[in-house]
Amino acid sequence: MSLKKINTVLVAAFILFILWFGTEFILSPETTAPGFGLPNWPSGDGDGFLIIKGIRDVVLALVLGILLVTGHRRALGWVLLVEALAAYGDMTTVLAHHGSVATALGVHGLTATLMVVNGLLILRETRTVAALRPHPLRCPPEARIGGADARNWKGPRRRRSDAGRPRRRVPDVGRRDPWTTRRDSDSEQRFDVLPAWLVEDLPGGRVRVPMA
Structure with missing residues (x-):
C-alpha cells in the first residue's frame, strides 16, 4: 500500500471518529460527558457548554473532510498539525483538573499524537510530489x-x-x-x-x- 493510501485511510478514520464524538456531545451531552475524563461536568442548563464542545468537534471534522475531498493534501497536512493542538489541549485540561489519567493519555493524548504523525506524513508525501514536478x-x-x-x-x-x-x-x-x-x-x-x-x-x- 502506498504512502498516499495509508494517509488517506488515517485521515478518514480521524474524520469519522471526531465527527462521531462531536455528534454524541450534541445529541446526548449528559451521557457522553463522563467519557471526556473530567471528574465533574455541567448538568441541567449547563449542558450548553457540552453542546459547544460537540459543535467544535463537528466543525474540525468537516474542515478535514472538505480538504480531503477537494484534494488539497498539503493544506490537509498543516490543518492536521493545527487541530492536534485541540486534542493536546483537552489532554492538558483533564490532567490539570485531576481527571482520569488513562483517558487523558489514552484518548486525547494518543489521538493528538497520531494526528501529528499523520500530518507529517502527508507533508512528506506532498513535498516529494512537488519536488518531482517540472x-x-x-x-x-x-x-x-x-x-x-x-x-x-x-x-x-x-x-x-x-x-x-x-x-x-x-x-x-x-x-x-x-x-x-x-x-x-x-x-x-x-x-x-x-x-x-x-x-x-x-x-x-x-x-x-x-x-x-
Whole structure:
C-alpha cells in the first residue's frame, strides 16, 4: 500500500471518529460527558457548554473532510498539525483538573499524537510530489540562439549552396520547452534542462534531425 493510501485511510478514520464524538456531545451531552475524563461536568442548563464542545468537534471534522475531498493534501497536512493542538489541549485540561489519567493519555493524548504523525506524513508525501514536478523555466540569455528564445527556435537553417539551392528550414519536430528539476527532494541545487538539436549534413543537400 502506498504512502498516499495509508494517509488517506488515517485521515478518514480521524474524520469519522471526531465527527462521531462531536455528534454524541450534541445529541446526548449528559451521557457522553463522563467519557471526556473530567471528574465533574455541567448538568441541567449547563449542558450548553457540552453542546459547544460537540459543535467544535463537528466543525474540525468537516474542515478535514472538505480538504480531503477537494484534494488539497498539503493544506490537509498543516490543518492536521493545527487541530492536534485541540486534542493536546483537552489532554492538558483533564490532567490539570485531576481527571482520569488513562483517558487523558489514552484518548486525547494518543489521538493528538497520531494526528501529528499523520500530518507529517502527508507533508512528506506532498513535498516529494512537488519536488518531482517540472517547473516552467525561461531560457537564460547564454542559451539563446541568434537573439531568439530557445523555446521559439525552429532549428538551424541551411546555407545557400554553391549550386544556388534555396535555403530550407528544418522541420519543426519534437520541439520541447525548457524546464528545471532538482536532484532530490532535500536538495537546493537545481538542474536547468534545455532542448538541444543535432543536425547532420547528408549528401545531396539533405539534413538529418534525430527524433530522440
